[in-house]
């Protein structure tokens with residue numbers, strides 16, 4: 106690791122971090138280590154730290170080190186999906202105890218917490234406003250506090266320092282799912298979180314689909330050596346590790362994270378400004394706008410106050426208009442997921458958040474007319490033109506319905 110410390114700037118570190126150059130061939134690009142097992146010199150005397158690819162594989166370790174370094178953590182571990190990482194943390198720190206989570210958590214985690222967690226003794230409390238309610242909901246035996254910021258899909262923010270201070274006082278670890286902003290825009294450990302979680306599938310890998318295959322993966326990063334020994338044991342014992350080739354693809358994707366996260370943020374801000382000015386829009390939620398109610402939290406936690414690549418907005422004309430927008434957009438493809446090179450749109454109330462009862466969804470601000478955009482790397486001008494013309498088309502359609510045509 107010593108040689109890696111030479112690289113103190115994000116872009117350089119992202120591009121350069123990895124295994125040392127292959128001494129035999131001098132290959133500039135790291136080889137993918139596609140072996141499952143490693144020859145031993147003598148029984149029980151392996152040639153290196155590697156014995157078998159479940160406990161450790163060079164392509165995986167290379168990615169894990171890179172994520173840890175860019176997060177200013179000491180350790181990184183990767184898993185076969187974000188939910189595999191989530192389940193492992195729940196098993197490690199919430200079994201037969203209590204976890205406090207924000208109410209509009211990613212629905213897959215909610216499914217785990219409500220349908221699977223209770224089978225191994227996980228009790229959960231949900232809070233709408235973590236900063237205000239955490240102290241009241243956290244039980245004495247609580248081991249974990251779980252937040253996502255920005256929240257999905259309403260893009261409200263959580264003050265990581267405020268939440269982790271309360272959690273620490275009560276002896277609980279704070280986990281922050283930082284998927285929406287990536288290693289480049291926000292580093293939760295700097296604000297007091299104990300663990301940061303990533304869906305590598307999204308910004309870090311970044312490509313959602315390429316011609317060969319793509320990657321589903323989760324990662325965690327943290328500082329504590331105690332967590333390292335506990336979690337490495339579980340990673341090996343549970344075996345939900347990604348393949349070396351997936352690790353290699355994600356590591357390659359991460360080398361361009363800086364360019365992608367910045368470009369997506371810059372384009373998203375232009376779109377958010379245009380949407381705010383559009384008469385066919387009810388409201389726009391984007392953390393990079395001054396009008397965002399928690400913009401000061403973004404200014405404190407996000408690099409250069411960048412808002413990220415996600416926008417939420419309510420369209421005039423109710424759910425019908427939202428559906429028409431998503432069906433008619435040229436460049437925003439109707440699909441779940443986020444932070445890839447292609448722009449996507451979705452309606453959380455009838456796609457990603459259907460597991461939440463309608464009344465609760467409304468309380469959280471997830472209305473039928475709320476559209477979530479994931480801004481990709483297309484030209485900003487194309488996306489601006491597309492959104493403007495799609496909104497105009499939708500308004501025309503709604504007007505024609507109202508006139509009974």
Ligand SMILES: Cc1ncc(COP(=O)(O)O)c(C=O)c1O
Pocket residue numbers: 186187188189211213214253257282284304306321322323442
């Ligand atoms: C915020 C968030 N957390 C967790 C997950 C689950 O990740 P995975 O699909 O890799 O299991 C997702 C998936 O979209 C997500 O958006």
